[in-house]
Amino acid sequence: xxxxxxxxxxxxxxxxxxxxxxxxxxxxxxxxxxxxxxxxxxxxxxxxxxxxxxxxxxxxxxxxxxxxxxxxxxxxxxxxxxxxxxxxxxxxxxx
Numbered sequence: 001x002x003x004x005x006x007x008x009x010x011x012x013x014x015x016x017x018x019x020x021x022x023x024x025x026x027x028x029x030x031x032x033x034x035x036x037x038x039x040x041x042x043x044x045x046x047x048x049x050x051x052x053x054x055x056x057x058x059x060x061x062x063x064x065x066x067x068x069x070x071x072x073x074x075x076x077x078x079x080x081x082x083x084x085x086x087x088x089x090x091x092x093x094x095x
Contacts, residue, residue, distance in 0.1 A: 028079070032086035041091045048088060051081040 039047060055077040062070035 028082055028086055029090075031079075031083035032090055035083060035087040036091055039087070041088070044084060044088050044091060048081065048084040051077065051084050055081050 035044065035047070055074065058070070058074040058077045062074045
């Protein structure tokens with residue numbers, strides 16, 4: 001007689017564990033607060049513009065010559081831009 005297969009329980013994270021998106025958002029907000037302590041609202045706008053150009057250049061580079069380094073550069077630039085934009089929102093400036 002064949003043995004019955006046991007059902008596996010679904011994975012559940014431990015209590016108190018936060019999803020990665022929550023941790024990521026908290027890290028972005030911490031970076032934004034750090035930027036707020038260093039820059040005034042006007043320089044934040046300038047920084048965001050520079051970071052937007054840097055992100056676009058990294059995107060073009062990653063599209064032309066795909067590699068792990070190019071992807072890493074794009075992700076870093078995108079995250080820094082997100083931090084700057086979040087800092088602008090936290091400062092009450094326009095986005």
